[in-house]
Amino acid sequence: MGSVLQLFITVGIASGYFVCYGTSRFVSSLSWRFPAGMQAVVACILAVGTPFLPHSPRWLRHVGRAAEADASWVKLGVSTADAEKTEENAERQNVPRESVWKEARQMWNKKATGIDGVLYYAPLLFTQAGLPGQQASFIASGVTGLVNIACTIAVQFFADTWSRRTSMISGGSIIAACMLIIGTLYATSASDTAAGRWAIIVLIYIFVVAFSCTWAIVVRIIASEIQPTRTRAAATSFGQCMNWVINWIVAFTTPLFLAHSSSGPYFTFGACNARSSRLSSASLSSPKPAVHRSKRSTKLSKSVLGKPHLSSGYTREDTARRNA
Helix, strand or coil, rough: HHHHHHHHHHHHHHHHHHHHHHHHHCCCCCCHHHHHHHHHHHHHHHHHHHHCCCCCCCHHHHCCHHHHHHHHHHHHCCHHHHHHHHHHHHHHHHCCCCCCHHHHHHHHHHCCCHHHHHHHHHHHHHHHCCCCHHHHHHHHHHHHHHHHHHHHHHHHHCCCCCCHHHHHHHHHHHHHHHHHHHHHHHHHHHHHHHHHHHHHHHHHHHHHHHHHHHHHHHHHHHHHHHCHHHHHHHHHHHHHHHHHHHHHHHEEEEEHHHHHHCHHHHHHHHHHHHHHHHHHHCCCCCCHHHHHHHHHHHHHHHHCCCCCCCCCCCCCCHHHHHHH
């Protein structure tokens, strides 16, 4: 579900690029009223559809409304066996942990990569890199949005087979390198050459691809996996709050920073990315993805107990580690 949410976000960003590109030719106030109106229409559709969504079965079970929880599972199209397995895992994870601050930290690190600065101000960045013409910059920004969508769709098929820790470290290293190299090109005036300008443009695309394939999805998955039922609502709300706080800071300061220094923002984001990668290396364990855990657990249970393990793919060691 975290991957689907990220996909909708990328579709919205790309749509915004092309809508703004189309309305940029208007000479009246319609150039900004039309995009705002489209947002209002989408918001109204979501608001109208919200009452038709069923309550979360986990929340219903948590507050003692078991019958409604069962009905909610049926409405969501989840089989009884899958529902029991999900609730069993939720009970196993329902232990006190510092998950609230973990999620907030993950969201902070994700937005401190500078992805919002790149996506929000892509036309400005491409113009600064030497791409001639406003229309060319808008088109390049739209292509960035399409690349973002394509990478998000592709990664959804592999998200559960890749190690979370490896994805975080490798993705963070690549995006940190891209930011630091771009900053170096600007600081050394290499951006004044044709090769330097094209290198910056290519590095921006590499940054977007690396982020979309790793941090964009993996952070959301990790944020949901570390939440026990007891603190899920509060932790998710606080994490989303932190997400919007750093989002606003990056969106507000990036153009001001770029106006005073062409290289400074890239060095800042690069340093944040390097730090986040180091923290991921130190704080994240390296368990195998869920699909591999399930196969390993089933094989172990058959060899020891002579029958399949019924705890949805978790070994006793996994359970002990979660409860530690």
